[in-house]
Amino acid sequence: MAVTIYYEEDCNPEIIKDKKIAVIGYGSQGHAHALNLKDSGCDVRVGLREGSKSIEAAEEAGLKVVDMATAAEEADLIMILVPDELQPEIYETYIAPHLKAGDTLAFAHGFNIHYGYITPPEDVNVIMCAPKGPGHIVRRQYTEGSGVPDLICVQQDATGDAWDIAMSYAWGVGGARSGIIKATFKEETEEDLFGEQAVLCGGLVELVKAGFETLVEAGYPPELAYFECYHEMKMIVDLMYESGIHFMNYSISNTAEYGEYYAGPKVINEQSREAMREILARIQDGSFAEEFVADCKNGHKWLVEQREAINDHEIEKTGEKIRGMFSWIHE
Ligand code: NAD
Numbered sequence: 001m002a003v004t005i006y007y008e009e010d011c012n013p014e015i016i017k018d019k020k021i022a023v024i025g026y027g028s029q030g031h032a033h034a035l036n037l038k039d040s041g042c043d044v045r046v047g048l049r050e051g052s053k054s055i056e057a058a059e060e061a062g063l064k065v066v067d068m069a070t071a072a073e074e075a076d077l078i079m080i081l082v083p084d085e086l087q088p089e090i091y092e093t094y095i096a097p098h099l100k101a102g103d104t105l106a107f108a109h110g111f112n113i114h115y116g117y118i119t120p121p122e123d124v125n126v127i128m129c130a131p132k133g134p135g136h137i138v139r140r141q142y143t144e145g146s147g148v149p150d151l152i153c154v155q156q157d158a159t160g161d162a163w164d165i166a167m168s169y170a171w172g173v174g175g176a177r178s179g180i181i182k183a184t185f186k187e188e189t190e191e192d193l194f195g196e197q198a199v200l201c202g203g204l205v206e207l208v209k210a211g212f213e214t215l216v217e218a219g220y221p222p223e224l225a226y227f228e229c230y231h232e233m234k235m236i237v238d239l240m241y242e243s244g245i246h247f248m249n250y251s252i253s254n255t256a257e258y259g260e261y262y263a264g265p266k267v268i269n270e271q272s273r274e275a276m277r278e279i280l281a282r283i284q285d286g287s288f289a290e291e292f293v294a295d296c297k298n299g300h301k302w303l304v305e306q307r308e309a310i311n312d313h314e315i316e317k318t319g320e321k322i323r324g325m326f327s328w329i330h331e
């Protein structure tokens, strides 16, 4: 295997317990990192802007909250967990002025370092600890005694022990319980963007929507189309996740399995693969990053238009109605 997986016994918890940690931001990842580190016995402060809605939530959860500049000044490890597009400005204004030689700057995604939107001084460590799952699952699994696997990366090793620091951080957020994978900032950034664009979010939502629209266009009831193309997705994915494609195939009927081999390559065909290669090329040459940053500077105009379009789509209205009828979904 090309990658080595590390576990708790490979990490030295004392390294992270000895550090003063600042978690900047208290969103999806921020709340999970801050709370998991605190519960692992680490010295954490959350850095938030004045008037932030998250101050109360973080304090109620028992966390120490200070403003972002104070957090950066007090800490010797600063984990930046604000949205990627806000990180360059927040870094310049609140973090960079307070960096000391030997400090560690940490990220949960490589976007700003890899594409050069943030350039830290040479005398600080630059590491990444990227949980491979949404923040709310990172927190939930930790409280349940497990953890979401982490990718860890070192871009700059100023102190000579940046890897050990990254491994120890991954221990603190609970990732070492299920496995730590070493990677580079380039690999994490490009693979993460490709996965979310071509497969997980972009590919999946379009696939579900196209299936739903095909059935509805042909006159089938939207509720049934929702069940077939959307609702059942989770059960199929759960089987694949837990026991492999072969087990999912074993669990479905022979009719379904035959249809899978017959129809799958017609839907995801050479044209789809060519589109995936183009998507990857635009990630690798930085043109996706430029386009995204330009839209952010334009007030997220394109992003918001797309968000509104999917929110208004019939599949969302149908889903809302159906999920409301099935109380067990919310249990
Ligand atoms: P988020 O949008 O959930 O949270 C952002 C937080 O940043 C807010 O809750 C707030 O506390 C703070 N914030 C927002 N606007 C601010 C402003 N103008 N000034 C100061 N603070 C502000 O962000 P997220 O999804 O947790 O992403 C954080 C990082 O983690 C990103 O680098 C992202 O790529 C990475 N990441 C996220 C996930 C995920 O599950 N969402 C998974 C892996 C990696």
Ligand code: MG
Binding pocket: 109, 192, 193, 196
């Ligand atoms: Mg991502």
Ligand code: MG
Binding pocket: none
């Ligand atoms: Mg069926």
